[in-house]
Amino acid sequence: MTAHTSPAAETAPAARRGRRPGTNTTRQAILTAARARFAADGFTATTIRRVAADAGVDASLVMQFFRSKNELFAAVMSVPAEALTRFSEAFEGPDEGLGERVVRAFLDVWEVDAESSEPLMAMLRGAIANEQANGQLCEFLEERLLVDAITSRDIDDATLRAGIVSSMLVGLVVGRGVVGVPTLTGAERGKLITLVGPAVQSVLVPAPQSTDG
Structure with missing residues (x-):
């Protein structure tokens, strides 16, 4: 006897892998990584690529949120x-x-x-x-x-x-x-x-x- 698969199961999209759950969460992860990196290495030594690696995202994604290192730095310098x-x-x-x-x-x-x-x-x-x-x-x-x-x-x-x-x-x-x-x-x-x-x-x-x- 052949098992039947429901239409919903057949059309349900596969779970995404390697993506952070939501824009706000991703942006915060980038800011957290950048804050620590700028504090440890300074402005000149910090790169978008290193921040992206620390945050666990692609460098292109960092650039989507912050168009330049200067813009990222400005966002990081927000003191509570x-x-x-x-x-x-x-x-x-x-x-x-x-x-x-x-x-x-x-x-x-x-x-x-x-x-x-x-x-x-x-x-x-x-x-x-x-x-x-x-x-x-x-x-x-x-x-x-x-x-x-x-x-x-x-x-x-x-x-x-x-x-x-x-x-x-x-x-x-x-x-x-x-x-x-x-x-x-x-x-x-x-x-x-x-x-x-x-x-x-x-x-x-x-x-x-x-x-x-």
């Missing part, structure tokens, strides 16, 4: 709003201990939370060779991050002070995450916060001017 909120919260509260709170929040954003640290590290590495990354990094540090927070405390010369603190903190991150200075990479975060905090404190909380004389 939560990172800004976390940093701004460091400026809440009394002047006492402000420097240490700021350093701790900065290191948290740049080193602890991968969702924020990877695009930031991509910015930092990319700023060396990519004008767009350089502009994004300056905007993030001086406009979106420090200036607004410092201005909220009614401090004179907020922009200048933001630039000074930015340079100090970025230098710390570069030493730990990019250059790899042994004494910095081997230092505990708590120790760094204790040492750098007072220096940041002196910039953010000016000593009251003497009225003598």
Whole structure:
């Protein structure tokens, strides 16, 4: 007796292999791979082909979503709003201990939370060779991050002070995450916060001017 196959079974399409389930999922996989690759290798060394390999897709598919490496990089450099909120919260509260709170929040954003640290590290590495990354990094540090927070405390010369603190903190991150200075990479975060905090404190909380004389 011959077994009969239903028409539905005969016409049902075969399951696709090697394809990701949906446009959004594929795009996110590419962004995740690109974020990690840009953060690790920088803008110049990162290629569309390597990102595609990391994401498990064809390079042509990456180009369908992002027409160039510059466009892909711009999408990667989107820093979560939560990172800004976390940093701004460091400026809440009394002047006492402000420097240490700021350093701790900065290191948290740049080193602890991968969702924020990877695009930031991509910015930092990319700023060396990519004008767009350089502009994004300056905007993030001086406009979106420090200036607004410092201005909220009614401090004179907020922009200048933001630039000074930015340079100090970025230098710390570069030493730990990019250059790899042994004494910095081997230092505990708590120790760094204790040492750098007072220096940041002196910039953010000016000593009251003497009225003598």
